[in-house]
Ligand SMILES: CSCCC(=O)C(=O)COP(=O)(O)O
């Protein structure tokens with residue numbers, strides 16, 4: 001049981017609110033399948049301009065910003081090696097948009113998540129998301145879940161534009177932006193390196209042990225939980 005007396009909860013997505021398998025077995029393949037058609041339809045569009053620049057920066061391959069084949073090769077390489085690169089994540093969000101809007105994609109959330117969000121929200125806690133998935137993707141995801149639209153429960157979203165999830169500066173920036181002291185924020189994630197970074201920034205932490213998550217080495221020092229019901 002985690003007795004939390006702070007003001008705010010920051011939530012990771014994959015492995016925390018939602019099954020890793022949903023992201024890997026449903027969302028990532030949807031984006032891979034849709035990549036070529038999306039680029040055929042949108043290569044010159046304003047929506048892609050910033051993403052093309054970002055991918056060129058992420059990969060240090062300048063031609064990815066201007067040459068369609070190079071861009072597609074770099075995206076495929078990043079997808080195949082599951083690099084949580086900002087540009088790739090922005091592009092995936094754009095491709096997922098059609099799936100969430102048509103109903104082909106419906107985001108998985110664990111059963112304890114919707115009631116916990118409601119309980120915490122009603123208790124006056126401020127809730128935000130921090131995921132490698134882009135903010136656009138997060139909004140699509142929580143706007144279209146198996147439990148309906150959960151977006152109203154969140155007051156804000158952060159993605160890797162604020163910094164990497166394994167860097168403590170990112171959590172300092174989040175606390176600053178949120179105007180909440182780090183010690184008043186509980187960060188929940190399935191990844192020990194992310195929790196280490198948040199703890200270094202002064203946040204409280206909880207390690208989610210969801211079905212399907214990767215095994216963790218003992219000795220990490222974070223409080224473990226299998227369900228959000230364990231947070232009081
Ligand atoms: C927010 S939907 C997509 C999730 C995603 O693309 C991803 O890489 C999940 O990473 P997380 O930081 O939420 O573990």
Ligand SMILES: [Mg+2]
Nearest residue numbers: 012014015190
């Ligand atoms: Mg995660």
